[in-house]
Amino acid sequence: MSALTDLTIAEARDGLAARQFSARELAEAHIAAMAAARPLNAFLVETPERALAMAAQSDARLARGAALPMEGMPLAIKDLFCTEGVLTTAGSRILDGFMPPYESTVTAKLWQAGAVLLGKVNMDEFAMGSSTATCAHGPVENPWRRPGDNRPLVPGGSSGGSAAAVAARAAIAATGTDTGGSIRQPASFCGIVGLKPTYGRCSRWGIVAFASSLDQAGPMTRSVRDAAIMLKAMSGHDPKDSTSAPVAVPDFEAALTGEIKGLRIGIPREYRLDGMPGEIEALWQRGIEWIKDAGAEPVEISLKLTKYALPAYYIIAPAEASSNLARYDGVRFGLRVPGRSLDEMYENTRAAGFGAEVRRRVLIGTYVLSAGYYDAYYLKAQQVRTLIARDFAAAFERCDALLTPTAPSAAFAIGEKQDDPIAMYLNDVFTVPVNLAGLPGLSVPAGLSAEELPLGLQVIGRAFDEATVLRVGGVIESAAGFTAKPAIPPGGD
Amino acid sequence: MAELIQGRTGAWEAVIGLEVHAQVVSRAKLFSGAATAFGAEPNTQVSTVDAAFPGMLPVINRHCVEQAVKTGLGLNAEINLVSVFDRKNYFYADLPPGYQISQYTRPIVGKGKIVLDMPDGSSREIGITRLHLEQDAGKSLHDQHPTLTYVDLNRAGVALMEIVSEPDLRSAEEAGAYIRKLRSILRYLGTCDGNMEEGSLRCDCNVSVRKPGGPLGTRCEIKNVNSVRFVMQAIEHEARRQIEVIEEGGTVEQETRLFDAGRGVTRPMRSKEEAHDYRYFPDPDLLPLTLEWDWVEALRRSLPELPDAKKARFIAEYKLSPQDAGVLVGEQASADYFETVARGRDPKLAANWVMVELYGVLNRLSLGIEQSPVSAEALGGLLDLIRDGTISGRLAKEVFAAMVETGKGAAAIVEERGLKQVTDSGAIEGVIESVLAAQADKVAEYRAGKEKLFGFFVGQVMKATQGKANPALLNELLRKKLAG
Numbered sequence: 001m002s003a004l005t006d007l008t009i010a011e012a013r014d015g016l017a018a019r020q021f022s023a024r025e026l027a028e029a030h031i032a033a034m035a036a037a038r039p040l041n042a043f044l045v046e047t048p049e050r051a052l053a054m055a056a057q058s059d060a061r062l063a064r065g066a067a068l069p070m071e072g073m074p075l076a077i078k079d080l081f082c083t084e085g086v087l088t089t090a091g092s093r094i095l096d097g098f099m100p101p102y103e104s105t106v107t108a109k110l111w112q113a114g115a116v117l118l119g120k121v122n123m124d125e126f127a128m129g130s131s132t133a134t135c136a137h138g139p140v141e142n143p144w145r146r147p148g149d150n151r152p153l154v155p156g157g158s159s160g161g162s163a164a165a166v167a168a169r170a171a172i173a174a175t176g177t178d179t180g181g182s183i184r185q186p187a188s189f190c191g192i193v194g195l196k197p198t199y200g201r202c203s204r205w206g207i208v209a210f211a212s213s214l215d216q217a218g219p220m221t222r223s224v225r226d227a228a229i230m231l232k233a234m235s236g237h238d239p240k241d242s243t244s245a246p247v248a249v250p251d252f253e254a255a256l257t258g259e260i261k262g263l264r265i266g267i268p269r270e271y272r273l274d275g276m277p278g279e280i281e282a283l284w285q286r287g288i289e290w291i292k293d294a295g296a297e298p299v300e301i302s303l304k305l306t307k308y309a310l311p312a313y314y315i316i317a318p319a320e321a322s323s324n325l326a327r328y329d330g331v332r333f334g335l336r337v338p339g340r341s342l343d344e345m346y347e348n349t350r351a352a353g354f355g356a357e358v359r360r361r362v363l364i365g366t367y368v369l370s371a372g373y374y375d376a377y378y379l380k381a382q383q384v385r386t387l388i389a390r391d392f393a394a395a396f397e398r399c400d401a402l403l404t405p406t407a408p409s410a411a412f413a414i415g416e417k418q419d420d421p422i423a424m425y426l427n428d429v430f431t432v433p434v435n436l437a438g439l440p441g442l443s444v445p446a447g448l449s450a451e452e453l454p455l456g457l458q459v460i461g462r463a464f465d466e467a468t469v470l471r472v473g474g475v476i477e478s479a480a481g482f483t484a485k486p487a488i489p490p491g492g493d
Numbered sequence: 494m495a496e497l498i499q500g501r502t503g504a505w506e507a508v509i510g511l512e513v514h515a516q517v518v519s520r521a522k523l524f525s526g527a528a529t530a531f532g533a534e535p536n537t538q539v540s541t542v543d544a545a546f547p548g549m550l551p552v553i554n555r556h557c558v559e560q561a562v563k564t565g566l567g568l569n570a571e572i573n574l575v576s577v578f579d580r581k582n583y584f585y586a587d588l589p590p591g592y593q594i595s596q597y598t599r600p601i602v603g604k605g606k607i608v609l610d611m612p613d614g615s616s617r618e619i620g621i622t623r624l625h626l627e628q629d630a631g632k633s634l635h636d637q638h639p640t641l642t643y644v645d646l647n648r649a650g651v652a653l654m655e656i657v658s659e660p661d662l663r664s665a666e667e668a669g670a671y672i673r674k675l676r677s678i679l680r681y682l683g684t685c686d687g688n689m690e691e692g693s694l695r696c697d698c699n700v701s702v703r704k705p706g707g708p709l710g711t712r713c714e715i716k717n718v719n720s721v722r723f724v725m726q727a728i729e730h731e732a733r734r735q736i737e738v739i740e741e742g743g744t745v746e747q748e749t750r751l752f753d754a755g756r757g758v759t760r761p762m763r764s765k766e767e768a769h770d771y772r773y774f775p776d777p778d779l780l781p782l783t784l785e786w787d788w789v790e791a792l793r794r795s796l797p798e799l800p801d802a803k804k805a806r807f808i809a810e811y812k813l814s815p816q817d818a819g820v821l822v823g824e825q826a827s828a829d830y831f832e833t834v835a836r837g838r839d840p841k842l843a844a845n846w847v848m849v850e851l852y853g854v855l856n857r858l859s860l861g862i863e864q865s866p867v868s869a870e871a872l873g874g875l876l877d878l879i880r881d882g883t884i885s886g887r888l889a890k891e892v893f894a895a896m897v898e899t900g901k902g903a904a905a906i907v908e909e910r911g912l913k914q915v916t917d918s919g920a921i922e923g924v925i926e927s928v929l930a931a932q933a934d935k936v937a938e939y940r941a942g943k944e945k946l947f948g949f950f951v952g953q954v955m956k957a958t959q960g961k962a963n964p965a966l967l968n969e970l971l972r973k974k975l976a977g
């Protein structure tokens with residue numbers, strides 16, 4: 001039997017059911033792995049006592065034969081999710097010491113499904129970034145290294161702590177959130193599976209808001225099946241979130257039939273970027289072959305407005321963020337830096353509490369909403385967004401899912417691109433349009449780069465059709481046979 | 494025609510539009526379940542949504558939507574089946590999220606109108622531009638500590654209706670009449686209690702002046718005036734101030750001003766740099782608010798009879814004068830009281846008793862009609878005793894005073910005090926005979942043609958019967974005796 005920390009959720013579920021090990025043993029193995037992975041700086045808060053207490057409850061239910069769907073699964077929770085009585089900072093100094101008196105709907109559902117809280121994981125501050133290097137508490141390292149090169153790499157972002165923890169086998173799975181690619185791009189960089197569900201599939205209640213019309217929680221796992229299991233536990237209509245959709249939650253795991261014969265898979269021609277590395281192109285081509293081999297039909301399609309997605313995103317997301325982050329004012333919770341007047345307290349608090357990237361986006365967002373600029377920026381971007389959604393809708397009249405690369409490159413070294421926001425923003429070129437259209441997108445590890453770093457392929461589906469996305473993703477996963485692992489413990493051989 | 498203001502250079506006309514903030518009658522806030530009761534201990538009615546904790550989301554309170562739609566229907570306004578909530582962004586310590594959720598470009602209620610009944614009997618139609626739903630902010634308390642400001646968030650998130658009029662008002666008097674009429678409609682609908690002392694109704698006044706029929710002048714906005722009297726004073730002062738500025742050769746600056754109730758003047762708000770750019774944009778936490786046409790129509794059918802319709806009915810059904818009808822329908826409770834008294838009785842007599850005797854007592858005791866010491870049924874009982882001749886109208890006032898004092902019914906008081914009218918003609922005749930016998934010389938004078946003495950005899954008989962003689966019967970018998 002492989003180490004307990006190598007198990008997927010599906011495997012651990014079987015092992016627990018067969019009494020091969022207890023939830024307590026599973027938790028203990030992951031608590032030890034979490035400690036061993038500390039050099040990665042993935043975990044901001046470790047909650048081993050809580051994990052063991054929850055595992056004990058799982059064992060009690062298992063003994064009664066009343067196991068829940070996520071029974072005993074030790075999870076890392078992105079620090080954007082409010083967890084009752086457990087420090088929640090969104091990776092920002094401005095939330096120093098903030099202990100939420102409530103539990104986010106998504107994490108509450110996971111605990112109700114029997115899952116176990118291992119700890120809170122690091123992230124780009126307020127989920128703004130693609131490297132998990134813009135955190136108040138230091139950057140997270142990707143457990144993967146280029147062979148013969150000891151420079152630490154970024155895990156991608158903003159759910160970089162989640163991806164690193166899952167890739168390093170320090171958690172069986174993690175929650176992430178995805179506003180423009182923050183689940184899928186780090187999943188691609190760390191060689192794991194990441195699913196951004198349809199906007200409205202998972203409740204946003206209790207998740208620190210970045211850009212409300214784009215934010216969506218999702219699972220980050222080591223298999224497509226795990227993503228299906230975990231998504232079901234996270235999903236469902238929540239009356240406390242007006243944007244959560246009152247739609248039924250299907251049995252996503254049951255959709256993993258491996259059968260995609262006759263499906264039409266769109267290949268958007270505009271995703272062939274100038275200057276994109278050849279290995280990304282080659283990987284994509286392999287993906288097309290795999291689905292063809294499985295009996296699906298690739299269809300060349302056009303998403304003409306793709307090139308406007310990033311600019312539109314970088315207007316809409318900062319605009320919403322500038323307003324969402326106004327509540328961090330030092331008055332009621334978190335950091336307060338006194339001043340001689342109310343305005344001075346605001347200025348001191350926000351200058352000390354927000355990092356450079358957050359400040360940049362708050363400024364951009366404030367600017368694009370200002371009188372005289374609103375029509376030229378925000379309104380125009382919203383119009384572009386509508387047209388992009390229409391583009392996708394037209395594509396889905398001709399096909400059942402789309403296949404694209406997840407990111408235009410493999411993981412880069414910490415510090416690279418840090419001084420060039422535009423280069424950093426380009427990481428999300430394939431993922432951002434999906435958020436603008438509110439569609440589900442899945443990143444599946446599909447191969448290694450020339451530098452032996454993981455690369456992912458993205459499957460995009462119709463709204464609320466995660467089932468098809470997962471089914472196609474499952475076929476790619478099988479065909480790719482991705483078994484490479486980062487050196488564990490991190491930094492070792 | 495509205496009054497004009499005489500300036501040095503001739504007559505001026507004020508042009509006034511009002512923005513009324515009316516607190517919605519609702520147990521819970523607009524986007525949270527926290528309570529809204531007035532006068533609670535600071536920060537005891539605050540949810541994590543109201544305090545804008547991270548990750549908290551607003552959920553629209555359907556009851557508040559219903560109240561806004563009812564109000565729109567009561568103002569004869571268009572109801573927008575799709576409306577949108579926007580964020581109005583600004584920083585202040587008593588605004589926890591850093592934005593107020595309001596409705597900017599697409600309000601829930603569009604154009605409507607209010608009819609004003611002016612004291613001279615004329616009526617004026619005032620346009621309503623729109624009504625939208627928005628959240629109230631909290632309260633900053635600057636007087637609790639020498640250097641610190643305290644914040645009370647009980648009010649934060651409470652639902653307000655902002656009701657904006659067209660600039661159709663032409664005098665302080667009309668503005669006062671507008672607010673009173675609007676308040677009356679809101680109270681009839683039960684959508685706002687209209688209590689200005691508790692801040693449930695606050696008013697921003699937009700005022701400009703012009704030569705009658707001339708182009709519009711530059712307007713100033715007077716913020717947050719909280720009584721009808723202050724609204725009228727503020728407008729009066731502001732219009733005169735603007736006329737003076739213009740007549741002195743100056744120009745009116747467009748600005749926001751505050752009304753200083755103590756000195757009865759308006760003055761500019763302190764800092765000009767606080768000219769906000771509110772950066773309105775649709776709140777991404779809320780979907781557009783969509784209403785079903787059927788639901789709106791059902792609400793329309795469920796509306797109570799409103800003041801205008803009631804007034805018309807009182808005039809038609811009870812033959813009241815427009816003035817009396819107008820007075821009685823001002824408050825639903827007064828109108829209901831009147832109708833209870835008038836039912837099956839002489840409506841004019843009922844109206845008279847309500848407006849003269851009852852209102853007199855209520856004013857003297859500073860009571861609302863809901864706290865009246867005499868119920869409508871009890872007053873009706875008194876009128877019944879007048880009608881059936883048990884007591885005279887004169888005695889009835891005495892009985893009414895006793896009812897106010899003791900809370901007892903009219904019949905009980907009449908019985909107790911032996912005030913029952915004497916309708917026994919034999920008894921009255923007996924008294925008349927003894928009076929006439931005692932006043933033989935006056936009888937002679939009367940018979941000689943001094944007919945004015947008739948009243949004197951009536952008075953004497955009444956005195957002898959302690960006012961209990963039935964006046965009609967007394968007159969009849971006395972005339973007969975004197976003639977005989």
